[in-house]
Amino acid sequence: MKDLTANLAYESHSLTPGGHRLAPLEQLGLALCGVGFMVLLAGYFTASDVSSGVRAIWLGLAWGGVVSGTLLYGLHKHLSENAGVRNHGKTTESLTARGALGWILAVLLTAFYVVLYWFPEMFGGITRLHDPLSQALRGRPADHWFLYGTAYTVGTTIMGAKALAKYRHSRYQVVRTLVIMASQLVMAYLLPGFLASINQPEAYLTYFWPLAYENLFPGSIQGLMNRGAFGTFVVAWSFISIFVATPILTYFYGKRWYCSWVCGCGGLANTVGDSFRQISDKSLRAWQVERYTVYGVLVFIVLVTGLLWLEPYMPAYMHEPLYMLRKTYGFLIGMVLAGVVGVGAYPLMGTRVWCRFFCPMAAVLGIIQRFFSRFRITTNGGQCISCGNCSKYCEMGIDVRSYAQRGENIVRASCVGCGVCATVCPRGVLSLENGPTEDRLKGYTAPTQPVITKSVKRVAMR
Amino acid sequence: MSTRSIVILGNGITGITAARNIRKRSDDDRITVVSGETDHHFSRTALMYIFMGDMTYADTKPYEDGFWPKNRIELKRGWVDAIDTTATRLTFSNGDSLPYDELIIATGSQPNRLGWPGQDLQGVQGLYSLQDLESMEKLCPTTKRAVIAGGGLIGVEVAEMLLTRGIAVTFLVREKSFWGSVLPEGESKLVGREILRHGIDLSLQSEIQEILPDAAGRARAVKTKAGDEIPCEMVFLTAGVSPNIAVARAAGVECDRGVLVDEFFRTATPHVWAGGDCAQHRTVPAGRRPVEQVWYTGKLHGEHIAANICGESLPYQPGIWFNSAKFFDIEYQTYGTVLPKPRDGEQSFYWEHPDGDKSIRVNFRGDTGELVGVNVFGIRHRHLVWEHWIAAGTTVTEAMSDLGAANFDPEFFRQYEPEIVAAFNAAHPQSAATLRTRKGLFTRVFQRLFKSASPRGAVAVSAMTP
Structure with missing residues (x-):
């Protein structure tokens, strides 16, 4: 008889449903992260006469604590388990199931964005703390946007490392x-x-109009045209990116090449927000709402951009209303919906609220993906068992199962092609594929004589 | 057609598929789905995910609650005590009664209880219904070790579930290797390793003698036939399921292991149909079994019952067998027939990755080379392709040459076709295959430029070492 105590290690775990008892290293990690944040917040009191060296050390301690602590916690949590799909406890833990921790985080995130957009002076010395880093990188003092960009990048990077550990069994992920x-x-x-450090336009080349809506405003273009060759290049890229690169790449690969591979909003959602992806609303009603809002925003920005180009031909009394319209877009869409709601609602409405309901770039990509693209999620014959993991973990709230259980391929405008439905499927039913468009919508009908379509062969034999 | 009252007993996949498909064909029929288990249809296959906190019960419902009134499918909650087939009427345990014009029995299955002493103690259960899950929730907090008896798919699911609650698991399996009655040796060992890797105490060739009670009437230990006593607080009986036919049998509907049905899913009793796990085919379709308790056959049965009840004549022809499962982190798919030992005249090719967590077995006829079936572990394969190959009598050489077409793994995943085909060629040189690969644009341009002598779209791999 085998020694039954060999398995005693398992008995040290928590017995509460889905409860993940923290290992000592994970506790240490979270403590380090907390200390890092407190050091960062203490930077609020940084006086402007503190020397650059002191600020650099302070900043290093703050972000060093956050980065090392998060990595310690995140990597240990996932690497201490066998590689594979581990979404246990997502529906029972406070943080990921809209419990008290989720609400607290949502309030904090929302508050952060409110301060960032409308009361940036409230960051006080925290912004000053970033001066040495900003000087080194950009050759100028920090502002609150630099603080935001730093936090955003640190978050994407360290939580990206955690995602790498979590999804290490999937090379696609x-x-x-x-x-x-x-x-x-x-x-x-x-x-x-x-x-910025070499005095060139601070170009964000991975953000295209209409997401970066000002890219095609006549004012921004004029400004860039006066900034020499690189400015001209940025203007050219602004047009090429949306009118040439976007249609071509989306035709070949679907919306995912942008939303899940390039875009910073998607990057944040799939790294910092990965634990919240399952909260997205899967109801038919949400889908109905989404179609009005996302295309509504697209119409809005096309209108604003078009009118701005027509402004020189308008009578003078139109300039003030047009200015107001433009400001409204910036305030309502650019700040409230993209930032405050888009990220603030992560723990309450899931990670892709902005991308799904409001992003005009997603709307453009979605139209191309739905009607002029080789991309589809293929359903593997009759293997679906309707378990619902695909729908649950779809951050865009697509009821993937409703297609899969009918043996139909999934071709939806909103799908960002993150591939998690295929990753979590326990039966190998779903696969993201690019292939000939003719039989893209076709499904599997059992048990009539199947044929290997041209599409299947060409797709499969890579 | 005048308005009929169609009553469906069971809201599992068979009953619900029948209800939906009857409504698609008929606006007039009154459709009532009866269940004692839940108000709404949910995916039994996802029970484990509810327990592990991957999903909520609500997430397992494939249709929103508004779907049923919208499609005028009435849902009645209650346990049926008796069917009166002459008065065509159901009687419920609370005294209600419900008349029917057509009755569909889709009552599913129940975990096998093989007559062990103590099998009805508290803490002894199977995993089939939502009620089973509720009882697990109740008892797990006071469970340190559980014994799972019976090595099959449900047993592995239960083991995975228990581990997430920190409960130690002893897995008693009667066979020499895990699921050895279904899997050939290589695959069976592969799964066994996966079970051990997850810290399960896997005990092969081991059976329950009896389950011992504590003073309160709850299981406290399992005694094995070898005489060992394993202390535990819960015992899971996972040695398969059998058709749940008590009510049908009591009503005089002809049954064997399951409710006997013809190829149109009619029982011997007029106006009574049966399908899904609880049904047994009088005439067994080629390459299939008389009782098939899997999700997709339940769905197929439901579709066929709906067509036939609505006056079409749609005989059951399920085609090539397929199935899939997941053993902890290893996915499994099978198409066609792969028995633990190849049948007479069959040859079997088995390839396993050195890591021991990926494998493929292709069985084919020794004389003609025609494919018989395939098992794949840890690699996703394409249902459509294998179904076509097997149905069309494709040869193993042809299939090996096109093996890439069957691969369904995500992009960027390593593909093992060259290794597999090389190993196949080494083992079966008389049937050697040349793996066809799709050329990228650069290769094609390069070949065009330098007029490469190799045939279009083909690359030889037989020279590679296995």
Whole structure:
């Protein structure tokens, strides 16, 4: 008889449903992270006469604590388990199931964005604390946007590392997470900083109009045209990115090449927000609402951009209302919906509230994906057992199961192609594929004589 | 057609599929679905995910609650005590009664209880219904070790569930290797390793003698046939399921192991139909079993019952067998027939990755080379492709050459077709295959430029070492 005490290690775990008892290293990690944040907050009291060296050390301690603590906690949590899908406790734990911790985090995130947009002086010395870093990177003192960009990038990077550990069994998720981390770090942080340091336009080349709505405003274009060759390049890229690159890439790969591989909003959602993806509303009603709001915002920004170009031909009394319209868009869409609601609601409405309900870039990509693209999520014959993991973990609130259980491929405008439905499926039913468009919508009908379509063969034999 | 009252007994996948498909065909029929288990249809397959906190019960409902009134499908909650097939009427345990014009019995299955002493003690259960899950929730907080008896798919699910609550698991399996009655040796050992890797105490060739009670009438230990006594607070009986037919049998509906049905799912009793786990085919379709208790057959049965009850004549032809499962972190798919030992005249090719967590077995006829079936572990394969290959009598050489077309793994995943085909060629040189791969644009341009001599779209791998 085997020694039955061999398994006693398991008995040291918590017995509460889904409860994850923290290992000592994880406790240490969270403590370090907390200390780091407190050091950062204490920076509020930094006086302007504190020397640059002191600030650098202080900042290093603050972010060092946050980064090392989060990595210690996140990596240990996932690497201490066998590789595989581990979503246990997501529906029972306070933070991820809209409990008290979730609400507290939502309030904190919302407050952060309110301060950032409307009361940035409230950051006080915390912004000053970032001066040495900003000087080193951009050759100028920090402002609250630099503080935000730093926090955003640190968050994407360290939580990206956690996501890498969590999804290490899926090479699709590993490659995708690495790319989206690099996209934020290089294209949306280091490169703009470097450009600023050499006195060039601080260009964010991975944000396209209509997401970066000012890119195609006549005022921004004129401003850039006066900034030399690089400014001209940025203007050219503003047009090429949305009118050439976007349709071509979306035709070949679907919306995902942008939303899940390049975009910073998607990057934040899939790293910092990964634990909240299951909260998205899957109801038919949410889908109905989403279609009005997301295309409504697209119409709004097209209108604003178009009118701004027509402004020179308008009578003078139109200038003030147009200015107000533009301000309204910036306030309502650019700040309230993209920031305050978009990120503040992570723990309450899921991670892609902005992307799903409001982002005009997602709307454009969605139209192309739905009607002119080779991308689809293929359903593998009749293997679906309707368990619902795919729908539950879809951050866009798509009821993936409703297609999969009918053997239909999934072709939806909103799908950002994160691939998590295919990752969590316990039966290998779903796969993200690009292939010929003719039989993209076709499904599987059992048990009539099946044929291997041209599409299947060409897709599969990579 | 005049308005009929169609009553469906059971809101599982068979009953619900029948209800939906009857409504698609008929606006007039009154459809009532009866269940004692839950108000609404949910996915039994997801029970484990509710327990582990991956999903809530609400998440397992494939249709929103508003779907049923919208489609005029009435849901009645209650346990049926008796069916009166002459008066065509159901009687419920609370005294209610419900008349029917057509009755569909879709009562599913129940965990096997093989007559062990103590099998009805508190803390002894199977995992099939939501009620089973509720009882697990109640007893797990006072459970340190559980014994799972019977090595099959449900047993593995229960083990995985218990581990998430920190409960130690002893797995008693009668066979020499895990699920050895279904899996060939290689796969069976692969699964066994996976079970051990997760810290389960896997005890092969071991059976329950009896379950011992404590003073309060709860299980306190399992005594095995070898005489060992394993202290535990819960015992899970997972040695398969059998058709849940007590009510049908009592009503005089002809039964064997299950309710006997013809190829149109009619029972011997007029106006009574049966399908899903509880049904047994009088004429067994080629390559299938008389009772098949899997999700998709339940769905197929429901579709067929709906068609036939609405006056179409749709005989059951389920086609090529397939199934899938997940053993902890290893996915499993099977298409066609793969028995633990190849049948006479069959040959079997088995490849296993050195890591021991991925494998493929292809069985084929020794004389013609025609495919018989395939088992895949740790690699996703394409249902459509294998179904077509097996149905069309494709040869193993042809299938090996096109193996890439069957791969369904996500992008960027390592593909093992070259290794698999090389190993196949080494083992079966008389049937050697040349793996076809799709050329990328650069290769094609390169070949065009330098007029490469190799045939279009083909690359030889037979030279590779296995």
